[in-house]
Amino acid sequence: MTTLTVGVGKQYTTIAAAIAASRDGDVLAVQAGTYTNDFATINTKITIEGVGGMVRLNATQAPPNGKAILTTNTDVTIRDVAFSGAKVADGNGAGIRYQGGNLVVEDCLFENNQNGLLANPSTTGTITIRDSEFAKNGTGDGYTHNLYVGEIAKLSIDNSYFHDAIVGHQIKSRAHETIVTHSRIADGATGTGSYSIDVPNGGKVVIADNVIEQGAKSQNPAIIHFGGEGTAYSGSSISITGNTVVNDLASPSASLLLNATSVQAYVANDSVFGLAANRIAVGPAQVLAITKLAARPVSDLSHPYDGLGMDGVPQPPKSMILPPSLPVPTDLIIRVSEDAWQGDAQFTVAVDGKQIGGIRTAIASHAAGEHNDVVISGLATGQHQVSVTFLNDGWGGSAATDRNLYVDSIAYAGQEKMVAAALLRSGTSTTTVGTNPPAAAHSLTLHLSEDAWQGDAKFNVLVDGKVIGSGTVTASHANGATQDFTFNGLTAVPKTVGVAFLNDGWGGSAATDRNLYVDGITIDGHDLTNDVATILRPETATFNVDPWG
Incomplete structure (x- = not known):
């Protein structure tokens, strides 16, 4: 591995020159500053990261490849880089055009491009986005978006901020697996975005612990769209849990979920403002433990990365950003995962002997280190017995043909217990959580x-x-x-x-x-x-x- 330095007085004065000289495993350490019309196609497995602050890639002319400021064809990690101004003749200019491999984007900003990040189909590829911001991308034609991902294996988004897409969607994903967690998705007071999250081909979808706001000028009354463009992928499922959802659109058709498939969605433990009870889900869905908020939550419009926001104002560090959707300390949070075989693992949850909700389905892969969260609110302070019952064990004679359920951890009142209970057969795992509190005087x-x-x-x-x-x-x-x-x-x-x-x-x-x-x-x-x-x-x-x- 070699570190290539970029900037005034460094080894390379442009990022494009450093990329051309790079080899697999290299790190491009780019000095903070503005790099205008510094376009490149990346064919080596490298890391590009800002040093001393944000690297700003600003396009004032069309990229010569007619695609993007940076075009990636292999495994690339990009940190602390802002992309703006990407425009091309066909209207699909992007900050990043993904064409294959495993792309990781961290602490990045995409603003005022025709598309923020546009991903070509790559059925074995993955895209991971963390601690990043997508704002005011789109041309207004409805076909360009803050984020548009074609058919890839997996899209993961965590602790990021999507807002003010211009007519298009905040997030559109055709990935076979789409996970959006701990993020903020907002149209804002003047935004004209359409769906907050659009997964038109289905797939395995987890939307958990986010703050989602549909604005008064939204182009579509549904906040989340599942299926609807052709036949959904085989094995499709969708879980929407632990989110805070605000609807500001004055439309009787407004809904949290528009499910255009025959797959039963799982919508549970969400807090909702501005939607009627019969508009939580349109289409097949199991809807449980929805909290209807009497007052509209205050919108958090701060920026999720360290550095300067779009308005040039210093922003609080990520550690001080506390989205209201995150579980409060008195919530009970059960993390589960599964080995899937001929169907996903199903289970129920009981607290102090009383079942909470109906039959639940795990879709997170234990082997991949993923988990699903079951969030239960409103428990009285003190000790509780928590039971997880595995309902549909399956076994085909080998480790590769086995359906199992795992209870990975249980958190209550701010204390997490690593349970690590492997339910290899239908049965129940029981754990005690909480303590009798001292007097609070x-x-x-x-x-x-x-x-x-x-x-x-x-x-x-x-x-x-x-x-x-x-x-x-x-x-x-x-x-x-x-x-x-x-x-x-x-x-x-x-x-x-x-x-x-x-x-x-x-x-x-x-x-x-x-x-x-x-x-x-x-x-x-x-x-x-x-x-x-x-x-x-x-x-x-x-x-x-x-x-x-």
Whole structure:
């Protein structure tokens, strides 16, 4: 492996030159900055990564191959690179055109291209996207999208942000397996996107623990579309669990899922705002434990990678981004996987002897290290007996012809137990989780104010290093106002209190600046008036309050 350096005064002044000189296994270390019309086709198995910040590949003319800024034909990993401006005559210009191999995209930004990432069919290929942002891609013709993946083996998306696609879809995937987890997908107030997630050929689909918002100007009333373009792939299935879904489209046809296949979808433990109960799923579906939200959740519009957002404003690091769809500490989270043979493993879940929901289906491969999450909310605090019962064992005489179910872990009240129960025959695995809590007699009050600009200041509060709550400040610091936020039920007197400012904003002057102020702290009636702070950046102010312990 050789490291090739790119940038001013480095081995290569252009990324294209370094790619041309690369061999399998090489790493291209690219100095942060803007590289204009630096186009290349990649035929070597390499890693391209930014050094010292974001590498910005900006196209002001059509790529000479008529495809993309970067075109990949083999195994490539790309980190900390932004792609913008890709336009070609046929309307299918892309930040990246994938043509084969295993592509990994991490901490990247795709904005203002005809397509963000466009993938050709490659039935053995995979695409993995993590910690990345796709914004304002599309030509407005409905055939170009933030992300468009042809028939590949697997598409995996985690902890990423898709928003403001122009008429097209936020995510369109023809992959045989599509997994979207811990991500945010939003049209926003002015966005004109169509489906949030479109999987027109079916396949094995898992959509879990995301925040999904359909905007008021959406081009299609369905949020997720499954099947509908020809016959679905053999073995198709879809699981939609643990998501927070907001519908802002005023249409009686609006729905969370439009299932155009004969496959029964599994929709469970989702929190939904703006949809009637009979519009959760259109088409065959098992719908369980849906929480209807009385108030619209606040949209999180911050950017998921470290660095500058599209507006040039420094953004909070990923560790401070807490999408509201993620399971809260009191949720019970059961992770399962399977060995599939002549069908997927089916199971039920019981808590304290009472079955929760109906028959569930595992589709995550144990051999591949994948898992499905079963999220159960609303349990009373304390100990619980959790039972997982495997229903349909299958055995064809060898390890390759065996259907099994695995309970990989169980988390409750923020504590995860690695269970590692292998159910090789039909039967039940039972685990005890939780403890009887101590008395919760302590309280914490924060006295906060803000400088508001293009929105109010948002924060998390940490006690002894753990997040216990959050809020939005509306009290004006300039007017001398203070707003109290009280957090009850602490099991012990805090030793440290932290206030994490989540959404700093700066427009270039004191009048265009969003700031957060800690004006004091009260613990169990004791006023700590000297514990004050001015937080001007996305960081955490931490106070040592141990003397009150």
